[in-house]
Amino acid sequence: AQKVTQAQxxxxxxxxxxxxxxxxxxxxxxxxxxxxxxxxxxxxxxxLIRRNSFDEQNEISGRYSWNFQKSTSSFNFTITASQVxxxxxxxxxxxxxxxxxxxxxxxxxxxxxxxx
Amino acid sequence: xAVISQKPSRDICQRGTSLTIQCQVDSQVTMMxxxxxxxxxxxxxxxxxxxxxxxxxxxGFVIDKFPISRPNLTxxxxxxxxxxxxxxxxxxxxxxxxxxxxxxxxxxxxxxxxxx
Numbered sequence: 001a002q003k004v005t006q007a008q009x010x011x012x013x014x015x016x017x018x019x020x021x022x023x024x025x026x027x028x029x030x031x032x033x034x035x036x037x038x039x040x041x042x043x044x045x046x047x048l049i050r051r052n053s054f055d056e057q058n059e060i061s062g063r064y065s066w067n068f069q070k071s072t073s074s075f076n077f078t079i080t081a082s083q084v085x086x087x088x089x090x091x092x093x094x095x096x097x098x099x100x101x102x103x104x105x106x107x108x109x110x111x112x113x114x115x116x
Numbered sequence: 117x118a119v120i121s122q123k124p125s126r127d128i129c130q131r132g133t134s135l136t137i138q139c140q141v142d143s144q145v146t147m148m149x150x151x152x153x154x155x156x157x158x159x160x161x162x163x164x165x166x167x168x169x170x171x172x173x174x175x176g177f178v179i180d181k182f183p184i185s186r187p188n189l190t191x192x193x194x195x196x197x198x199x200x201x202x203x204x205x206x207x208x209x210x211x212x213x214x215x216x217x218x219x220x221x222x223x224x225x226x227x228x229x230x231x232x
Contacts, residue, residue, distance in 0.1 A: 035221070043206055045159075045223040091158065095212075095221070102212055103149060104221055106159045 002027045004094050006107035013082055014115050021077045021110045023092030029053075031097040034068065034075045035104070040088045048090075051075065082114045118143050118211050122224030129199055129231050136195045137227045139209035144189035147212040150182070153226075154205045162207075165192040199231045 003026040013019045025034065036048040049059065051068050059066050063080045079086055092107040121140040129135050139148065148165040162182055163171040171184035186192040196203050209224045 043228060044225045045208065047220070047222075050220055102147060103161050103164060104159075104210070105161075108158045 002029075002032075002094050002096065002105040004092050004105055004107035006092055006110050008110045009108070010111045010113070012113045012115060015084060016081050018078060018080050019082050019112065019114075021079075021090050021092075021112065023075045023077065023107060025073050025075065025092070025094045027094060027096065029096040033095045033097070035093040035095070036066065036075075036077050037091045037093065038088045039091065039109070045091075048077075079112075082112075084114050084116055087112060087114045117220060118145055118213055118222050120209060120211065120222055120224040122209055122227060124227055125225060126228040127230070129229065131200050131231055133199055134195055134197045135199065135229060136193050137207055137209070139192045139194070139224055141190045141211055145211040145213060146189070148186060148192045149210045149212070150184060150192075150194045151208045151210060152205045153208065159208065162194070165194075196229065199229075201231045204229055204231045 005024045008022055011019060032053045034051045038046040038048055049066055056068050056070055065078045067076045075092060089109045089111050091109045093104045095102050095104050119142040123138045127135055150162040150165060151159040152162050153159045161174050162177045163173040163184055165171050165184050165186040167186050167189055173179060181197055183195045192209060194207060206226045206228050208226045211222050213220050
């Protein structure tokens with residue numbers, strides 16, 4: 001069975017602070033995919049990143065960066081110099097690579113509030 | 117990536133009635149999924165919509181309550197039957213695509229359902 005844990009329910013920061021959202025996952029698959037999605041108040045899911053289990057390189061995209069560590073089964077997300085527009089719910093998700101395992105399993109989400 | 121058109125975007129329904137949600141994809145996709153997001157909660161998979169056969173439902177979801185059709189590789193519907201206020205949620209369809217050796221997931225914009 002697959003499981004994703006986002007222990008931080010809510011985080012509040014002041015604009016320009018850096019913030020890290022934690023994600024820990026469990027899976028028996030050797031090939032799997034990890035995702036981060038952003039859900040602003042409007043409700044749509046915005047894709048941020050996909051990582052496969054064979055690629056442990058950290059990634060940076062503008063103010064966003066991701067730290068994937070298989071040894072600790074974690075895939076953490078850092079926003080540098082946060083902005084008010086970053087306020088949203090962020091979901092970490094996991095999928096396998098074959099058959100029914102390809103369904104996405106979501107974490108419970110982290111509500112990020114960036115205060116001006 | 118695929119573009120999904122999901123309708124309606126929102127609706128307010130009377131208890132005891134049914135609502136059918138449509139999901140149209142601009143390309144043929146193998147796997148389509150339906151999710152429910154209850155207020156303040158994460159996304160929970162309802163079922164995988166299989167083309168030409170019965171949908172595969174997750175634990176806690178049954179066909180009588182959430183009948184799903186998938187007549188072809190670009191279209192699916194989810195019906196929420198005999199609605200009660202507890203069915204008030206956002207319902208999202210999603211498709212899985214394979215590209216460059218790994219998988220991505222695209223989501224519709226969601227249907228925000230309120231049952232009164």
